[in-house]
Amino acid sequence: MSQDHEHGLPPKSSVSRWFLTTNHKDIGVLYLITALFFLLFGGVLALLFRLELISSGADLLGSMGYNQAVSTHGLLMVFWFISPFAFGFANYVVPLQIGADDLAFPRLNALSYWLYLFSGILMGVSFFQGTTFAGGWTMYAPLNTPAYIPGEGLGATSVVLALIMFTAAVTLGSVNFLTTMYRMRAEGLRMRDIPIFSLSINLTVWMMLFAFAALLAALMILASDHILGTTYFQYSIDGTTMATDADNPGASLLWAHLFWFFGHPEVYIVFFPALGVMAECFQTFTGRRLVGRKWFIISMVLVALQSFVVWMHHMFLTGINLPIKTIFMATTIGISLPFDLMVFSLIYTMAKGRVRFTTPFLFSLGALILFIIGGITGVFLGAIVLDYQFRGTYWVVAHFHYVMVSGATALFGGLYYWYPKITGKMYNERLGKIHFGVYFLGFNLLYFPMFIAWETPRRVFVYPEGLQIWHSMATVGGFILGASFLIMFYNLFVSLWRGEDVGPNPWEYATSAEWAVSSPPPLENFPGIPSYATGKLEFLDDETVAERTESTPGAAAHGHAATDGGTATDGGAVTARAAVTATEMEPAHEVGGEEHASHASFWPFLISLAGFITFLGLSGVRTGSVFYLSLAAVGGLGTFGSLLGMTRELFHAPEMAIAERWPFERVEKMKLGMWTFLASDIVLFGAFIGSYAFVRVAYGWTAWHHDLIPAEHVTMPGLINTYLLLTSSFLVVIAMVAAERESKRGTVAALVGTFALGVGFLINKGLEWQHLFHISTESFPNGWTLSTNIASSTFYLTTGLHGAHVTIGLIICAYMTVRAWNGAYQGDDRAIEYFGLYWHFVDIVWLFLFPLFYIL
Amino acid sequence: MDWKGYTAIYVVLFAFATAQAVVEFAGLVDSAYWVAFALIMVLSVVKAVGVAAYYQHLRWEPRAVTYLVLGGTVAALALTGAAAYSIL
Known part of the structure; x- marks a missing residue:
């Protein structure tokens, strides 16, 4: 295809396209290929330790090699x-299914x-820093x-940082998908009517938005323990060695709470898209609408909600109290009920339809x-008494893989299902059918014996x-x-050249809606504006x-365009095409008299x-090595410069x-994106404050206050801040009022x-910290x-962390001040309002940090 | 909302922040810790709701935005509350 059409x-065919593209279908393909690479990476590690386990x-x-292989396998696969x-499928399919031409923020998607x-490369690099992390995927x-x-443990630090980078990617993706699905559905397409795969992704990203924020908090704290020397997850420091008579009795339980608050929703985050694929395939290959579709959806919503109130069933063997264990046993048993309904729905769909045994269906x-x-087999683990016996054994390994890899099984079905479309x-x-047969045989031969050998201790290479x-x-x-995948890769690779051409819909x-357009679909998906109004x-012209x-001004008002974080400019001629994508914040890009969406950014x-360079540098800064310090500095500058470049x-x-x-x-898409991000940030700060509350309760x-905090830590600096x-928050709203009045x-x-007061806040904090660092009293x-x-x-x-948020806000504020000086925002205060949402949130967080850390 | 409304909110927020410090300066934290705790935290919640409702304009946004914010808040509170209770 020529460059003009793209x-x-x-x-x-050009390599440069794949570095530049922001198009959701290209990004989807990149996700699929990269994920399959990591499947191979994690799979080879699994084969290595399975070889190890041939004998005790x-x-x-x-x-150490065994521990590294097991830990990295778990982290990579999960x-x-x-x-x-x-999310390769989600990227490719969701915009098509809901009638959008791309995701709401294409550059954020890239x-x-x-x-x-x-983040995956950093994970790989960790092997070359002595040893990688070897403490199991639950860390x-x-x-x-x-x-x-x-x-030195530098590889382990890199793994923590790689996970932070991965979590940042997930958070951006969650914000993007939610904004897309709530702002870009085709006319007439109600939420309840969107295809079941897209609906499963919608619920998945809701869970991701909150669950990964808790994981991010856990990882940031852990990274701080590694790099800055905080002691959240350590027992007390006795000179240069670790002592076990801790002044931090909550250390290990804190990690378990934070990790599993993320970890259990993560099971459904992994499984829901698979459930969506299964439902799509069952409908398509039985020729029958999903039986009890409404109840299937209600069940998914229930599971998504319940997933946040079951996490402590992973902690039955810890020292948490019996009442809370009992409550979480009940919630855990409760979450199996909606799943029963979904399973029966799928079975009845099959029973009521006429099955076509294609590869995706199999x-x-x-x-x-x-x-x-x-x-x-998982219900056993939800019962406290049985869990006492099964926890930490191969029963868990077998159950876990039957759940997680069954999800992967459905996704391989999805790969065959959408392969013709892509x-x-x-x-x-x-x-394809041979692949399924070999896969299913291999899977059960691999995991079922683990139920029988359940007494084998988990993550241990010695067994009876x-x-x-x-x-x-x-x-x-x-x-x-493993061998079954050779068949799959051969089949899919060779079919790229020898496969039969397909039309829009081979099934x-x-x-x-993805089956209503050509295979593969054109760059902007549809021949017109999709509508389900009738x-x-x-496709409307x-x-x-x-x-x-x-004729309906309200509808036009909904069409206020927002940039994908790009530089906003003032107005432009509105052509017929421009009306379709009406814009008030920036001019249309005129190409041959029509405006077009952008699709490329480096x-x-x-x-x-x-x-990546920054994080690699950070992994080794505690050694004082010039190499690592230089990497961190160069990477930091590069990150700042490239973020500025993207903004410009x-x-x-x-x-x-x-x-x-x-x-x-x-709620315009930029505003909705900001609010969604802030909802995630609430959980991040909530987890930090929750961690503080937890370790304080434990102590x-x-x-x-009397034992651990010096008398020099007083209220006044906090009150001044x-x-x-x-006052700075007040000035932001005054800036809005002024912009509105031009x-x-x-x-x-x-x-x-606003900027000056923010800087004052940081200076005051810096002075306070300096003072506390250098006090010298009997106790300290x-x-x-x-x-x-x-x-x-x-x-x-x-x-x-709060100070870092203030710093980021100040950078944005400085940028906006320069733009305001040059005449921006007059008569249009939206950009200031979006910044204000962030700045006020930072203010709100401080309203809780002040009493908790300075008064109480 | 015009600048007068924003200013009124600012004055209230400023006064509440001062009141929190006064609770400590008056010695209530030492003499009746949990009363002081409740008082100070209630003041913080009122201030936070004020900033969100008026400065972040939640009051004028569709309710769905408030539910979005409450979703994150409830998740954070559930984690904090249940985790702390588990070791009591």
Whole structure:
């Protein structure tokens, strides 16, 4: 295809396209390929430790090698393979299914992908820094802290930082998908009516938004323990060694709470997209609408909500009290009920329809069978008494893999299902069925013997001699499972050239919108503006849309375009096409008399590359090495510069003039994106404050202040900072008022005032910290630093995170002040309002930090 | 809302922040810790709701935005509350 038809993007055959593209379908393909690479990476590690387990003992990999292989396998498969694989499909399919031409923020989508890729590369690099992390994928404390990691532990720090980078990618993706699905649905497409796969992704990203924020908090705290020397997850420091008579009795439980608050929703985050694929395939290949569709959806919503109130069933063997264990046993048993309903819905759909045993259906059916086994065996672990017996054994390993890999099984079905849509070619059906047969045999031979050999301790390479036969069977099963992928890769690769060409819809009963356009679909997806207003899918031409927006001003108002974070400019001529993607904030990009959305940006790649260099540098700064310090400095500068570059880039991502937007009709996409991000940030700060509350309760709430905090830590600096932030918040709203009145001088003055007060806040904080670092009293002869005790760690890290938010706000404020000086925002205060949302949030957080850390 | 309304909110927020410090300066934290705790935290919640409702304009946004914010808040409170209760 020529460059003109691709709106400035090089053709797909050009390597440069794949670094530049922001198009959702390209990004989807990149996700799929990258996730499959990580499947191979994690799979090879699994085969290595299965070889090790042919006999008891670590005679092949060595003990440290075994621990590294097991830990990295878990981390790679859970984080870098399954979810990103699902989000390859989500990227490709969701905009098509809901009638959008792309995601709401295309550059953020590209940024999510590149952050994901580079986080995986950082994970790989960790192997070359001595040893990588070897404490299991759950990373329990205190084995996740430097004092308990052999050697320098730089590889382990890199893994923590890689996970932070990955989590940043996930958060950006969550914000993007939610904004897209609530602002860019085709006219007439109600939330309840969107195809079941898209609905499953919607619920998945809701869970991701909140669950990954808790994980981010846990990882940031852990990274701080590694790099800055805080002591959240460590026992007390006794000189240079770790002592076990802790002044931080909550250390390891804190990690378990934070990790599993994320970790249990993560199971459904992984499984829901698979459930969506299964439902799509069951409908398509039985020719029957999902039986009880409404109840299926209600069940998914229930599970998504319940997923946040079951996490402590992973902690039955810890010292938490019996009443809370009992409550969480009840909630855990409760969450199985909606799943029962979904399973029956799928079975009845099959029973009522006429099954066509294609490869995608076989994988979907196989996934359902495996999930039923995984689900039933999981109920045992939800019962406290049984869990006492099964926890930490191969029963958990078997159950966990029957659930998680059943999800992957459905996703492989999804790969076959959408392969013709993505490539325009049909795969070889016979080879697909052979793949399924070998896969299903290998899977069960690998994981079922683990139920029988359940007494094997988890993550340990030594087991009773009598269990060797089952482990040998599992190893053979593992190699069969691995070999089945050779068939898949051969089939899909060869079919790219030899496969039969397919039209828009190769499946007789597929009805969702992606099958209404060519395979692969054109760059902007549809031949017109999709609409379901008449009850069926239609494509409206520009004139019809323009007429409709003129006759219904409200609809046009919904079409206020916002940039994808790009530089906003003032107005422009509105052509008929421009009315379709009406814009008030920036001019249309005129190409041949028509405006077009942008699809190319190099900045997401550069930001991620610079971020990777920064994090690699940070992994080694505690050694004082010039190499690592230089990397951190260069990477930091690069990240700042490339973020600035992206902000300055003119990038056009128009909103649809006509779209279904319930329940956010009056919330523009930039504003909705900001609010969604802030909701995630609430959980991040909530988890930090919750961590503080938890360790303080563990220590003794009232004794904390007397034992651990010096008398020099007084209220006044906090009170002054409260006044400064409140006043700066006030000035931001005054800047809005001035911009609305088109008072340039007022706008600039208010923004300058905001900036000055923010700087004052940081200076005051800096002076306070300096003072506390250098106090010398009987109780604190060496000052009160980050490492002094758990109270000092919580104080510096929580208020430090807040200070980092203030700093980011100040950078944005400085940028906006310059733009206001040059005449921006007059008569249009929206950009100031969006910044204000962030700044006021930072203010609100301080309103709680002040009493908790200065008064109480 | 015009600048007068914003200013009135600012004055209230400023006064409440001062009141929190006064609770400590008056010695209530030492003499009746949990009363002081409740008082100070209620003042913080009132201030936070004020900033969100008027400065962030939640009062004039569709309710769905408030529910979005409440979703994050409830999640954070659930984690904090249940985790702390688990070790009591």
